[in-house]
Amino acid sequence: MGEGFSFKKELLAHVPPMRAFAMSLCGRVDLADDLVQDALMNAWAKQESFQAGTNIKAWLFTIVRNLFYSRMRKRDREVQDTDGVFSERLSVPPSQNANLDLQDFRKALNTLPEDQREAIILVGASGMTYEEAAEICNCPVGTIKSRVNRARNKLEELLMVSGADDYGPDALNASITQRAF
Amino acid sequence: MIKQPPKESSGSLDKRPNVGRQINGLLQAMYGAVEKEPIPERFLDLLEKLDAAEHAQSSKHAS
Numbered sequence: 609m610g611e612g613f614s615f616k617k618e619l620l621a622h623v624p625p626m627r628a629f630a631m632s633l634c635g636r637v638d639l640a641d642d643l644v645q646d647a648l649m650n651a652w653a654k655q656e657s658f659q660a661g662t663n664i665k666a667w668l669f670t671i672v673r674n675l676f677y678s679r680m681r682k683r684d685r686e687v688q689d690t691d692g693v694f695s696e697r698l699s700v701p702p703s704q705n706a707n708l709d710l711q712d713f714r715k716a717l718n719t720l721p722e723d724q725r726e727a728i729i730l731v732g733a734s735g736m737t738y739e740e741a742a743e744i745c746n747c748p749v750g751t752i753k754s755r756v757n758r759a760r761n762k763l764e765e766l767l768m769v770s771g772a773d774d775y776g777p778d779a780l781n782a783s784i785t786q787r788a789f
Numbered sequence: 790m791i792k793q794p795p796k797e798s799s800g801s802l803d804k805r806p807n808v809g810r811q812i813n814g815l816l817q818a819m820y821g822a823v824e825k826e827p828i829p830e831r832f833l834d835l836l837e838k839l840d841a842a843e844h845a846q847s848s849k850h851a852s
Contacts, residue, residue, distance in 0.1 A: 616840045623832050628823040645835060652839045713815040732813055733820035764808045 615655050619648055622668050625734060629669055632729045633676045646679075647672045666740045669730075673744055716766040720759050727755035728763075 626647060630640035650671050651658070658667055717725055723745075730741040731752065738756075742749040 616836050620828065620832070620836055623828045624824045624826065627826070628820045631823045632820065641829065641831070645831065648832065648835060649839070652836075710815060710818060713812075714819065717819075729816065729820065733816040760809065760812060763812050767808060767811065 613660050615652070615658075618664055619651060619668075622665055623648070625665060626668055626672055629729070629734060630672055630676070632733075633673065633726070643672060643676055646675050650675060663740065663743075666736065666743055669734075669736070669744045670746075673726075713763075713767070716763055719766070720762060724755045724759035724762070727752050728759035731756050732760075 623644065626644045627640060630643045630647075631637060634640040634643055647668065651668055658664065717728075720728070726745065727741060730736045730744060731738060736744065738749050738752050742752045745752065
């Protein structure tokens, strides 16, 4: 690795997205942070296998995901409550999205099969491309695309049922705003 | 690699563009709420320790 490349700085810069991804897998901040800690130590230990200039974010997400599935999956999903994913972080929604019903959305997200939820979070929220998501999940790109599509269709269906029955933005926002957080 | 913003490309989104946008917005709001939090102390400490341990080891090898 060349001069000027600080593995420590690289890891530090990727802690926020790693935490967000870990939260989406674990559903609880304490477990998510334990997972991130293990992933950072794991990444540090095998930093020689990382090639500078390649996609460190996808590499780190792969470590997070593999650790989660090999060690934490069973326990985490068992203890997850119905509000599950992200619940602790979202009691106060971001101001620009104050009119959106995050509670309902989170519940809808939790009804998705794990592989679909993971795919839509990677592609729809973390900013990963389909190709990067496929690399992280160790499956073909087509599989990721179909998981994302199925997840979107299911979420749309659930959001329609929960009140968003008009496609117009004003009607949609109004119907959602009337629902209590 | 340049990070691409998520694309609204699925067929179902074209039919129901507002709901599709709404889903993207909600996903990003959830994810972003965690991502925007400051880095917890424990990770700063951990990386400092890992880095310090490595430096200590390499200077031992050098002498």
